[in-house]
Amino acid sequence: MVSSTNQLLMHSKVAEYVASFMRIGFLNGEYVPLVEARIPIFDRGFMFGESVYEVIPVYDGVAHFFEEHIARLESGLQQLSVKRPSLQWNEIFRNLVEANRQGDCQLYIQVTGGVDRLRSHRPILSEMEPTTVAFLQPVRFEERDSKSSGIRAFAQPDDRHAFCHIKTTNLLSNIGAKIRAVPGSEIIYLSEGFVAEGASSNVFAVREGRVYTPSLSNRVLPGVTRKALIGYCRSLKIEIVEGDVSLQDLYQSDEVWVTSSIREITPVTQIDGLPIGDGVSGPIWRSVYDEYLKHRPEPSLDYPTGGQG
């Protein structure tokens, strides 16, 4: 039996490792110890959630789909009428990798509307400099074999706001759902009877060899992984249909998958307690995930702990 002293030692080792990984972050042009990074209270991200973010997967120091994530971040800023920070994202990423421990991680970037003079819904300062934060955080990318056992999912009404196509930090519903859910499972949001997306993923279903996914709308984040996967299906000559997908469609599918930058393409083998297909990951998942792996950098798989995006 592991003694409590040993357990404490183990925990502090993990904490030490994570702290060493995450030591230095980026805040408005400066590289600072993360524990010392401070944002003024009149920041519009803090006051009003006027803020967008990205989670970019980094495999052993190599970022995947970097430009696509930055493009979505900048499009989100434009949609929120927040000034685009004049920053070299690539350089920030390289500096963070150099300043911190390398390996498998996520690059987190958040940009807010900036700091005003007072709290006011309508900005007082006509020209505000956006606040930009970036840091690395370790991630355990799941390997193919453990991924293939699949995860459970649970459907629930979509009680989020009307701007789910913008990657804002307004995640009250998403985090509430995750906190209540079985660890490792996913929530599938239903909007007017149809599947929108997962709490942190896009959803795909397979029926008779054809792949279906909900079309993009204000209830669906245009996932970077979603877009890549649609491309991989096309190159594998697997028919892909973007359109309405009901919960019944999901229950009756041969395969269901969720996609995200951190979860990549993960099979869902049970929804609301019902098995999907044979209740195990399927052959179409295997071929599209193999295609995904062909285009993905190699992970280091060297870490004592992990995190999710």
Ligand code: PMP
């Ligand atoms: N939808 C939501 C709500 C998400 O949080 C995520 C994860 N960012 C996704 C979809 C998947 O997006 P991506 O493939 O770009 O990570």
